[in-house]
Amino acid sequence: MIFEKQRVIILGVRDTSNEHFNRAMEELVNLAGACDMDVVASFQQTSPSSTAAYIGAGKIDEVKNFCQDNDVNTVVTLHELSPSQLRNLDEALDLAVLDRTALILEIFARRAKSKEAKLQVEVAQLQYQLPRMIGSYTAYSRQAGSLGSVQSRGIGETKLELDRRRLERRIFELNQDLQLVGQQRQVQRRKRKKQGLFNVALVGYTNAGKSTLMNRFLSVSQNKTAEKEVFVKDQLFATLETSVRNIHIPPYPPFILSDTVGFVSDLPHPLIKAFRSTLEEAIEADLLLHVVDFSDPDHPVHIDTTRKTLHEIGAGSIPEILVLNKSDRISLNFTADGQDSIRISALTGAGIDGLIRRMFDYRFSGEVLDVLLPYDRMDLLFLVQQECMTLSSFEEDMGYRMSVKGPQHILTRLKEV
Numbered sequence: 001m002i003f004e005k006q007r008v009i010i011l012g013v014r015d016t017s018n019e020h021f022n023r024a025m026e027e028l029v030n031l032a033g034a035c036d037m038d039v040v041a042s043f044q045q046t047s048p049s050s051t052a053a054y055i056g057a058g059k060i061d062e063v064k065n066f067c068q069d070n071d072v073n074t075v076v077t078l079h080e081l082s083p084s085q086l087r088n089l090d091e092a093l094d095l096a097v098l099d100r101t102a103l104i105l106e107i108f109a110r111r112a113k114s115k116e117a118k119l120q121v122e123v124a125q126l127q128y129q130l131p132r133m134i135g136s137y138t139a140y141s142r143q144a145g146s147l148g149s150v151q152s153r154g155i156g157e158t159k160l161e162l163d164r165r166r167l168e169r170r171i172f173e174l175n176q177d178l179q180l181v182g183q184q185r186q187v188q189r190r191k192r193k194k195q196g197l198f199n200v201a202l203v204g205y206t207n208a209g210k211s212t213l214m215n216r217f218l219s220v221s222q223n224k225t226a227e228k229e230v231f232v233k234d235q236l237f238a239t240l241e242t243s244v245r246n247i248h249i250p251p252y253p254p255f256i257l258s259d260t261v262g263f264v265s266d267l268p269h270p271l272i273k274a275f276r277s278t279l280e281e282a283i284e285a286d287l288l289l290h291v292v293d294f295s296d297p298d299h300p301v302h303i304d305t306t307r308k309t310l311h312e313i314g315a316g317s318i319p320e321i322l323v324l325n326k327s328d329r330i331s332l333n334f335t336a337d338g339q340d341s342i343r344i345s346a347l348t349g350a351g352i353d354g355l356i357r358r359m360f361d362y363r364f365s366g367e368v369l370d371v372l373l374p375y376d377r378m379d380l381l382f383l384v385q386q387e388c389m390t391l392s393s394f395e396e397d398m399g400y401r402m403s404v405k406g407p408q409h410i411l412t413r414l415k416e417v
């Protein structure tokens with residue numbers, strides 16, 4: 001049997017400029033695509049007189065007729081619907097209705113692989129459902145049936161028997177499980193922190209090229225192996241789980257790099273909350289590489305969205321380098337970098353050297369220190385190898401004479417010799 005993608009239509013109420021609205025609708029098509037849906041048509045309306053069912057009565061008839069004639073049974077809306085809007089629209093159309101939030105939650109549910117990610121998504125889905133349960137069982141079972149994912153189906157079926165309190169209990173239990181998984185993750189993180197390595201995190205809007213950049217760093221790293229590569233795809237939310245890698249690109253010292261889940265505008269709040277622990281990798285970073293798809297005309301909006309989301313998860317004050325990626329797609333020369341931004345192409349590798357230099361310019365104090373490390377202080381030699389860049393090194397009678405650049409706290413220790 002040939003697998004057929006689910007046929008859906010998208011529906012948006014225009015409440016912003018034409019340009020903005022069109023891009024948001026385009027993004028919704030991509031989100032639907034990331035959920036294996038085929039968008040057959042797109043409908044829009046400018047501010048309806050009544051918002052009780054999201055769109056007006058005339059538009060409802062138009063959508064309903066189209067869907068009947070074209071064998072479509074699911075409608076995806078651009079905005080998150082209130083519980084009553086969802087119920088009203090579902091009843092009026094007699095079709096499964098999914099709002100953008102439910103769609104994003106579904107993408108996450110389908111992509112989640114690790115135990116932690118699965119738990120996080122389930123919590124977020126239940127939290128989304130909780131206020132929408134009362135009196136809207138039909139809308140919900142229809143929505144869950146339409147999605148047919150393992151998790152949604154389970155929720156759809158059990159939802160009928162679950163009362164609100166049991167749902168709350170389940171959220172509570174899931175959160176407890178999550179706390180346990182989170183503790184294990186914290187142990188690993190503490191271990192890394194103890195090593196004292198420079199901790200850098202890739203963050204940014206979804207599909208900006210974070211994972212491609214991670215792989216680019218890995219490809220020039222001394223300790224590379226193919227299995228360390230991360231998954232890359234031209235699709236929204238290709239990455240759901242944080243990957244942490246140790247990268248060593250001589251003459252720079254090794255550093256820790258984390259690839260994180262991408263952001264999208266109006267990321268459902270329960271999802272941000274649920275994914276907070278996954279994002280702790282970013283929260284605890286010394287430096288953020290904020291990756292931007294510079295070839296996307298909407299990139300200023302993406303930058304704002306990313307910064308707002310970072311702020312929300314408590315990573316708003318970590319220093320960042322704005323990495324203007326996909327520069328191979330635009331004909332601008334690579335020299336015109338700003339003070340806190342740099343143009344690169346993760347795909348071709350252009351600008352990567354400059355980016356590494358910038359990262360360590362940030363890490364190192366401006367000073368070049370000449371120091372004689374006595375033979376009985378090999379502990380310090382280890383520190384230099386781990387965290388500094390050696391510009392020159394000679395063996396003398398008393399020890400090693402070195403000229404190094406490094407983080408301030410290491411230089412301070414070296415000066416005490």
Ligand SMILES: Nc1nc2c(ncn2[C@@H]2O[C@H](COP(=O)(O)OP(=O)(O)OP(=O)(O)O)[C@@H](O)[C@H]2O)c(=O)[nH]1
Binds near residue numbers: 233328
């Ligand atoms: N032309 C071009 N394409 C790029 C560049 N970097 C990444 N891409 C493409 O952009 C798409 C998304 O890349 P990813 O690395 O998966 O993006 P991401 O930021 O990790 O995305 P999510 O994990 O979904 O948040 C892929 O098709 C990449 O090949 C670049 O510098 N130039």
Ligand SMILES: [Mg+2]
Binds near residue numbers: 231
């Ligand atoms: Mg990715």
